[in-house]
Amino acid sequence: MSTTERRTMTLNLTEAEMRVLEALAEKKDLSKTAVLRQALRLYQLIEHRTSQGERLVLEDDRLAKKAEVMVL
Amino acid sequence: MIGGESMDRATPEWLRRFADAEAECPSVSAGARQRASGEQPRGVALAGLIGLWRRSRGMSSAAFAAMAGIEVAELERLERGDEVGGGVLAQVAGVLGVSAEKLIWLCGQGTSSEAALGGVPEGLGARGSIPEPLNPRQAAALNEIIRNLAG
Amino acid sequence: MGERVQVVERASGQLVEATLHEGLTTRDLEVIERSWAAHRAELVAALMGAGVERRLWPESLHWDWGRKAPLLELLLVNAFGVACRGGWQAVMMTKTAGYDARVSSEAGKPLVYVDFVETAPWNWTISELGRLPVFKGLGSVLIRRAVQQSRAEGFRGRVGLHALPQAERFYGQVCGMTRVGPDAAKQDLVYFEFTRQQADAFISGGGDR
Numbered sequence: 076m077s078t079t080e081r082r083t084m085t086l087n088l089t090e091a092e093m094r095v096l097e098a099l100a101e102k103k104d105l106s107k108t109a110v111l112r113q114a115l116r117l118y119q120l121i122e123h124r125t126s127q128g129e130r131l132v133l134e135d136d137r138l139a140k141k142a143e144v145m146v147l
Numbered sequence: 148m149i150g151g152e153s154m155d156r157a158t159p160e161w162l163r164r165f166a167d168a169e170a171e172c173p174s175v176s177a178g179a180r181q182r183a184s185g186e187q188p189r190g191v192a193l194a195g196l197i198g199l200w201r202r203s204r205g206m207s208s209a210a211f212a213a214m215a216g217i218e219v220a221e222l223e224r225l226e227r228g229d230e231v232g233g234g235v236l237a238q239v240a241g242v243l244g245v246s247a248e249k250l251i252w253l254c255g256q257g258t259s260s261e262a263a264l265g266g267v268p269e270g271l272g273a274r275g276s277i278p279e280p281l282n283p284r285q286a287a288a289l290n291e292i293i294r295n296l297a298g
Numbered sequence: 299m300g301e302r303v304q305v306v307e308r309a310s311g312q313l314v315e316a317t318l319h320e321g322l323t324t325r326d327l328e329v330i331e332r333s334w335a336a337h338r339a340e341l342v343a344a345l346m347g348a349g350v351e352r353r354l355w356p357e358s359l360h361w362d363w364g365r366k367a368p369l370l371e372l373l374l375v376n377a378f379g380v381a382c383r384g385g386w387q388a389v390m391m392t393k394t395a396g397y398d399a400r401v402s403s404e405a406g407k408p409l410v411y412v413d414f415v416e417t418a419p420w421n422w423t424i425s426e427l428g429r430l431p432v433f434k435g436l437g438s439v440l441i442r443r444a445v446q447q448s449r450a451e452g453f454r455g456r457v458g459l460h461a462l463p464q465a466e467r468f469y470g471q472v473c474g475m476t477r478v479g480p481d482a483a484k485q486d487l488v489y490f491e492f493t494r495q496q497a498d499a500f501i502s503g504g505g506d507r
Contacts, residue, residue: 103407105452105453106452113408119372119373120374156302157442162435162438163306165472165503166305166306168471168472169435169468170431171472173423173465173467174422176416178413178414179485199339288340288342289339
């Protein structure tokens with residue numbers, strides 16, 4: 076698998092989506108492109124694990140509560 | 148590579164400095180540790196040993212299980228590294244021709260302070276019922292392990 | 299794809315040309331483990347024969363790179379390997395998503411996580427058996443590559459990993475990573491992390507403490 080070949084895509088985002096993307100980029104000290112790459116990798120990971128029967132659970136140690144994230 | 152950043156190559160001085168310091172350290176491994184001893188029998192080592200032994204004789208799971216007087220399903224649990232009882236261990240020890248006592252140490256039971264075999268590489272264990280044969284080096288290693296385990 | 303690197307041949311002290319490959323495949327990991335597994339078994343036999351206490355055995359002896367291969371189908375996983383003299387000498391698997399820095403100065407910012415790294419069994423130093431590595435510097439070369447991957451990803455060189463106990467000295471004292479502490483979520487292995495500054499120092503050669 077090549078890690079250097081690149082293909083270009085044009086992405087249209089709403090104002091709200093662009094604001095979120097820019098905020099994440101600033102918070103994470105990443106370019107907007109890098110943020111979207113992170114999103115893609117994480118989405119694939121979640122999809123991969125949930126398709127094998129696992130559930131994605133978010134846990135709050137402070138409040139001792141768990142909430143399941145449903146990935147549709 | 149993202150961003151197209153070129154790889155700045157390490158200088159010989161850098162390499163020698165870090166290589167010498169690295170060689171003073173026992174390990175550079177990062178990842179996961181082996182299951183702690185003291186738990187229920189560490190079936191991983193036993194699974195590897197049985198797998199090696201079966202492969203050395205081209206023996207199927209069914210044949211080994213029959214020889215040991217255990218169910219095939221029980222053998223499959225063993226070869227997955229699951230928990231087993233002392234009676235089963237003694238039966239398996241009989242087939243392998245090793246000391247039952249040492250096999251129990253192998254699986255992490257008992258309080259002996261003697262060296263016990265742990266971490267027989269999973270990669271050498273037979274998977275499935277038709278094992279591929281061992282190469283000469285693997286066979287020699289198995290013989291040495293068996294020799295050390297024999298009463 | 300291969301990048302030319304060098305390692306040190308311990309016996310001669312000479313620098314040896316090697317290739318650092320990125321994008322190892324499932325087949326590569328299976329080939330690696332087939333090659334290394336026999337040496338692992340030999341070491342087990344030698345350790346038993348020498349009566350070495352179990353707690354002193356190499357801590358990655360039980361690993362199986364073939365079993366890690368399924369992870370390669372994920373975009374966030376990359377596998378690197380160093381090859382020379384016709385053999386694979388060291389392997390590293392990294393993850394580039396899902397891990398954020400914990401050191402307070404850069405907490406919350408993404409880093410490259412070294413999921414697994416190991417040198418070939420014949421490159422281990424096992425003082426109890428009088429065994430010395432055939433090649434030196436492999437761990438340093440791979441961690442350097444991890445820092446470079448982090449920079450390329452925009453993570454500024456930040457790298458995190460959980461060291462096996464026998465490797466804590468390498469990451470803390472040799473590489474100069476911050477020892478964050480034992481992680482109960484990871485078998486109580488000690489978590490180490492490069493800040494951006496520490497990564498820069500390591501690359502430039504000032505990481506030795």
